[in-house]
Amino acid sequence: MKVFTDYIFINTKKQKEIVNITDRVFEAVKKSGVKEGMVLVNAMHITASVFINDEESGLKEDFLKWLEELAPVKPDYKHHLTGEDNADAHLKRTIMGREVVVAITKGQLDFGPWEQIFYGEFDGMRRKRVLVKVIGIG
Amino acid sequence: MKVFTDYIFINTKKQKEIVNITDRVFEAVKKSGVKEGMVLVNAMHITASVFINDEESGLKEDFLKWLEELAPVKPDYKHHLTGEDNADAHLKRTIMGREVVVAITKGQLDFGPWEQIFYGEFDGMRRKRVLVKVIGIG
Amino acid sequence: MKVFTDYIFINTKKQKEIVNITDRVFEAVKKSGVKEGMVLVNAMHITASVFINDEESGLKEDFLKWLEELAPVKPDYKHHLTGEDNADAHLKRTIMGREVVVAITKGQLDFGPWEQIFYGEFDGMRRKRVLVKVIGIG
Numbered sequence: 074m075k076v077f078t079d080y081i082f083i084n085t086k087k088q089k090e091i092v093n094i095t096d097r098v099f100e101a102v103k104k105s106g107v108k109e110g111m112v113l114v115n116a117m118h119i120t121a122s123v124f125i126n127d128e129e130s131g132l133k134e135d136f137l138k139w140l141e142e143l144a145p146v147k148p149d150y151k152h153h154l155t156g157e158d159n160a161d162a163h164l165k166r167t168i169m170g171r172e173v174v175v176a177i178t179k180g181q182l183d184f185g186p187w188e189q190i191f192y193g194e195f196d197g198m199r200r201k202r203v204l205v206k207v208i209g210i211g
Numbered sequence: 212m213k214v215f216t217d218y219i220f221i222n223t224k225k226q227k228e229i230v231n232i233t234d235r236v237f238e239a240v241k242k243s244g245v246k247e248g249m250v251l252v253n254a255m256h257i258t259a260s261v262f263i264n265d266e267e268s269g270l271k272e273d274f275l276k277w278l279e280e281l282a283p284v285k286p287d288y289k290h291h292l293t294g295e296d297n298a299d300a301h302l303k304r305t306i307m308g309r310e311v312v313v314a315i316t317k318g319q320l321d322f323g324p325w326e327q328i329f330y331g332e333f334d335g336m337r338r339k340r341v342l343v344k345v346i347g348i349g
Numbered sequence: 350m351k352v353f354t355d356y357i358f359i360n361t362k363k364q365k366e367i368v369n370i371t372d373r374v375f376e377a378v379k380k381s382g383v384k385e386g387m388v389l390v391n392a393m394h395i396t397a398s399v400f401i402n403d404e405e406s407g408l409k410e411d412f413l414k415w416l417e418e419l420a421p422v423k424p425d426y427k428h429h430l431t432g433e434d435n436a437d438a439h440l441k442r443t444i445m446g447r448e449v450v451v452a453i454t455k456g457q458l459d460f461g462p463w464e465q466i467f468y469g470e471f472d473g474m475r476r477k478r479v480l481v482k483v484i485g486i487g
Contacts, residue, residue, distance in 0.1 A: 074212045074350045074486055076385040078454050109214040110346060111251055113387055113450050117461025119402045125309050126257050126301060131289030135298050136305075143281065143419065151407030160411050163402060167412075167445060169305060171401050174251050174312055174450055176344035178216050183342055185255025204459060206452035208387060208485065209346065210212055212350045247352040249389055249484060263447050264395045264439060269427030273436050274443075281419065307443060312389050312450055314482035316354050321480055323393025347484065348350055 077105030077207040080117075085197035089165075091133045092192045094123075094203065098175075099182055101205040108180045110209015114190060115172035117202040120162035122169035122193035140165040140195075162195035169193045177209055215243030215345040218255075223335035227303075229271045230330045232261075232341065236313075237320055239343040246318045248347015252328060253310035255340040258300035260307035260331035278303040278333075300333035307331045315347055353381030353483040356393075361473035365441075367409045368468045370399075370479065374451075375458055377481040384456045386485015390466060391448035393478040396438035398445035398469035416441045416471075438471035445469045453485055 079101035081094060098114055105112075114123050126132065143164075150160030173190060176183040182190075192203055217239040219232060236252055243250075252261050264270065281302075288298030311328060314321040320328075330341055355377040357370060374390055381388075390399050402408065419440075426436030449466060452459040458466075468479055 076486055078385075078452065078459070109216075111249075111344060111387075113452055115450075115452070117464065119461070119463050124305065126305070129290060129293060131292050132298060132301060134289045135302070139282065139302055144415065151410045152405060154407050155405060160408060163408060164411070164415055167400065167402070170308065170446065172450060174253075174310060176216065176251055176253070176342055178344075183216070183344070185257070185340060185342075187257050188255065202461060204452055204461075206387060206454075206459070210214055247354075249387075249482060262443065264443070267428060267431060269430050270436060270439060272427045273440070277420065277440055308446065312391075312448060314354065314389055314391070314480055316482075321354070321482070323395070323478060323480075325395050326393065348352055 075105060075107050075209060075211055079205040081203040082200060083192055084200045085194045088197050089137055090194045090197055093128055093189055094192050095190045098190050098205055102177055102207055105207035106211045107177055107207045107209035108211055110177045112175050112177055113206040115204050117204050120159055120166055120196035121201055122166045123173055123203060124169045124191055124193060125173050125188050127187050128189045143168060159196040165195045213243060213245050213347060213349055217343040219341040220338060221330055222338045223332045226335050227275055228332045228335055231266055231327055232330050233328045236328050236343055240315055240345055243345035244349045245315055245345045245347035246349055248315045250313050250315055251344040253342050255342050258297055258304055258334035259339055260304040261311055261341060262307045262329055262331060263311050263326050265325050266327045281306060297334040303333045351381060351383050351487055355481040357479040358476060359468055360476045361470045364473050365413055366470045366473055369404055369465055370468050371466045374466050374481055378453055378483055381483035382487045383453055383483045383485035384487055386453045388451050388453055389448060389482040391480050393480050396435055396442055396472035397477055398442040399449055399479060400445045400467055400469060401449050401464050403463050404465045419444060435472040441471045
């Protein structure tokens with residue numbers, strides 16, 4: 074059994090941004106030497122997300138607009154009594170999810186036709202990390 | 212260590228439908244020979260979901276109605292500029308989740324009293340796939 | 350390869366409550382002897398959640414208020430025709446998620462700076478269980 078750990082560093086240009094990280098996850102899987110197993114990919118920050126959806130720019134805009142409707146930026150969150158101003162980002166990340174687990178089959182990410190892995194940043198413009206943990210057999 | 216892969220094919224009669232796949236997942240676990248480990252079950256399509264909840268017809272109706280409130284069918288999504296008409300399905304699947312990971316203990320799905328695995332289809336009436344990946348020891 | 354199973358019992362004082370279970374999960378990981386691998390932590394009940402966010406009391410209030418907006422307590426769910434009165438709890442748990450998978454690196458939960466594991470109870474005041482399944486190498 075092999076276990077392999079890697080970290081992806083991301084620093085978005087915008088405060089809220091969706092970044093395709095599929096290739097970087099696949100690089101880690103190749104480095105791991107695992108041919109059959111699973112890879113866990115998770116945001117290490119609680120105002121960011123890792124999720125799987127479609128690489129389509131309009132849809133990415135739809136996601137950000139929709140999240141703003143469901144979990145708006147606004148002043149009156151209790152969390153803001155601590156001096157923070159990002160409660161909306163904690164809620165947005167909750168809808169999108171912290172992590173994905175992806176099957177590795179014959180050394181490949183075992184994906185359907187349109188699946189791509191995204192990092193969703195909701196409080197960005199600073200250096201953050203994504204964890205990639207691979208387990209399986211070579 | 213054993214690793215086993217299977218695929219479940221689903222073609223719903225309705226465009227939006229919730230299908231209980233617990234027995235089909237358990238069949239794959241039995242075929243794998245794994246007695247202690249984990250099983251990943253994920254939709255391979257980005258307008259569908261795999262989630263765990265209760266086998267109760269009223270609750271399934273509640274889920275579909277609630278998703279329509281949170282992520283309605285409507286024309287003005289940016290994604291529709293591509294010619295697609297299913298942006299709501301991408302959002303609905305995001306709320307319900309892409310995947311579940313379930314513990315396997317003594318050869319069984321290690322479930323609480325009411326846990327059942329469902330496939331949630333939000334853009335159906337065509338052949339789609341669910342991936343089942345089992346890892347563990349026999 | 351090691352596989353280890355543990356259960357955490359929780360009985361909240363309030364019907365809706367968020368409980369930090371990070372230390373109890375880490376105890377299970379230590380008992381497992383796994384130094385490199387993954388741990389699955391999931392609610393075994395379909396009106397409860399396991400999720401990762403921040404240990405901050407204001408934010409926990411924000412979560413409960415927000416969930417009440419998105420999935421309110423109300424009489425007219427179809428699920429209530431069965432005699433149940435907790436459909437809102439099924440929906441709330443869906444937003445928060447059933448489970449987390451956390452990487453174990455050098456015998457530690459491989460967390461970012463603020464990550465903590467929480468049990469989210471939405472129909473409580475009775476004894477419930479969380480499953481902890483650890484897999485990896487010692």
